[in-house]
Amino acid sequence: MTNTGTRTHCFTTCSSPADGTGAAQHRRGPGPGTTGRAGREPSGTEGSEGRQRGKAAQGRARSPSWVVPPSTRPATARSAQHLRRGAQNGTRRGAAPSRQAPRTHLPPPPARHPPAVGRWLLVCSGAVAGAVVLGGVTRLTESGLSMVDWHLVKEMKPPRTQQEWEAEFQKYQQFPEFKILNHDMTLAEFKFIWYMEYSHRMWGRVVGLAYILPAAYFWRRGWLSRPLKGRVLALCGLVCFQGLLGWYMVKSGLEEKPDSYDIPRVSQYRLAAHLGSALVLYSASLWTGLSLLLPRHKLPETHQLLRLRQYAHGTTALIFLTALSGAFVAGLDAGLVYNSFPKMGERWIPDDLLAFSPVLRNIFENPTTVQFDHRILGIASFTAVTALYLFSRKIPLPRRTRMAVTSLLAVACMQVGLGISTLLLYVPTPLAATHQSGSLALLSMALWLMSELRRVPK
Numbered sequence: 001m002t003n004t005g006t007r008t009h010c011f012t013t014c015s016s017p018a019d020g021t022g023a024a025q026h027r028r029g030p031g032p033g034t035t036g037r038a039g040r041e042p043s044g045t046e047g048s049e050g051r052q053r054g055k056a057a058q059g060r061a062r063s064p065s066w067v068v069p070p071s072t073r074p075a076t077a078r079s080a081q082h083l084r085r086g087a088q089n090g091t092r093r094g095a096a097p098s099r100q101a102p103r104t105h106l107p108p109p110p111a112r113h114p115p116a117v118g119r120w121l122l123v124c125s126g127a128v129a130g131a132v133v134l135g136g137v138t139r140l141t142e143s144g145l146s147m148v149d150w151h152l153v154k155e156m157k158p159p160r161t162q163q164e165w166e167a168e169f170q171k172y173q174q175f176p177e178f179k180i181l182n183h184d185m186t187l188a189e190f191k192f193i194w195y196m197e198y199s200h201r202m203w204g205r206v207v208g209l210a211y212i213l214p215a216a217y218f219w220r221r222g223w224l225s226r227p228l229k230g231r232v233l234a235l236c237g238l239v240c241f242q243g244l245l246g247w248y249m250v251k252s253g254l255e256e257k258p259d260s261y262d263i264p265r266v267s268q269y270r271l272a273a274h275l276g277s278a279l280v281l282y283s284a285s286l287w288t289g290l291s292l293l294l295p296r297h298k299l300p301e302t303h304q305l306l307r308l309r310q311y312a313h314g315t316t317a318l319i320f321l322t323a324l325s326g327a328f329v330a331g332l333d334a335g336l337v338y339n340s341f342p343k344m345g346e347r348w349i350p351d352d353l354l355a356f357s358p359v360l361r362n363i364f365e366n367p368t369t370v371q372f373d374h375r376i377l378g379i380a381s382f383t384a385v386t387a388l389y390l391f392s393r394k395i396p397l398p399r400r401t402r403m404a405v406t407s408l409l410a411v412a413c414m415q416v417g418l419g420i421s422t423l424l425l426y427v428p429t430p431l432a433a434t435h436q437s438g439s440l441a442l443l444s445m446a447l448w449l450m451s452e453l454r455r456v457p458k
């Protein structure tokens, strides 16, 4: 491995549990391949790293590869020492001086869990993302109030005969949505909205099983460390809570409100809680999965890097808050009050911004204020991502980290574009659903970047 002066080269050769070959080698321990590779390295440092890795692997030859005895840790410490030395020297012998950060490839961190655990969590986060998208489409097609009761097992069997369908339709006819909004609905139309809601609920059950069954299996096999057990338990608890919150939200749309002239819809507070808890579940699963699979980069802990890490955390929090405020826009149909951009109607600050009393109520209940806040938060998130990108350009970073920053900026541009188009076109279902999915994509990029910038424990 040579220092070519290009920024990325020395970061990318990092053999890691995430990279297939590195992981396989790490798992197999010292085989002919390992020794051969170390022997072929042109640099003594790479060779010694290979030998260290070989020794560490020999030490754990009899135990499953992910159960690493603490005695292998000094190898990491020694490599860290070597890296510090590299950092002091700045460049390798014979190479031209460059702004490049010192080489960052540590030997693979002692993995305590088989990679299957990390992959499982990534699959789970994907399943949660699917549920969020399906939930958004269910809401946008106004299908969410078609199933008027909730049974964990009984409702899994859909109506089959004409009689069963008519009985289901009659139940729906007792509730405000039919009476006020859909009184001329046909059975065929009812079947469509019913199946939309049914698919969202069934997908929710699949997500629950995707968490609980593998968790039980990994637990029994002893593949989870103590801290991970706690986290997995919390995730399984959260997935059950998510189902209960869903029903709690639906119930708010089924209640009769004699004083209200508004169309029946679920409470925006409960919608935000349902979406918010899905986002927490998604983020926690993705974060844990990435932390288990992606090795950390050993980056020099400069002042600039610390600031970049702080910016990344702040930006992720801002994106999360923006997504949550989007749930209030969706819950109040606030995307339909001012359909112009950048001004709201003829003004930058609309007249009815503080029309409700007390003032605080406007933030969560006045559609104008809710839309205004979401615009401001959306633009603030975009500005924060752009600033993060520009700041990151000043710091030498590994290639994968740079990819994460660039992807974050690209997705932020797309998300703001989608938000503005959704607004200008009066919230068409496909666009609004894509905008909602975009928020998950943006959050994922931000979490990926945070995971790239994780500190190496001392």
Ligand code: HEM
Residues within 6 Å of the ligand: 136, 139, 140, 275, 319, 322, 323, 324, 325, 326, 327, 329, 330, 331, 333, 334, 335, 341, 374, 375, 377, 378, 379, 381, 382, 412, 415, 416, 418, 419, 420, 422, 423, 427, 432, 433, 435, 436, 438, 439, 442
């Ligand atoms: C980082 C930027 C943004 C994020 C993360 C974000 C996120 C979200 C989310 C999660 C929703 C809820 C969707 C649902 O539950 O169906 C939403 C709704 C909405 N957003 Fe954004 N948004 C962003 C920027 C913007 C911008 C800049 C605008 C326009 C100026 C905008 C306009 C809307 C509109 C009109 C809705 C309501 C759509 C509906 O009724 O389904 N968003 N946003």
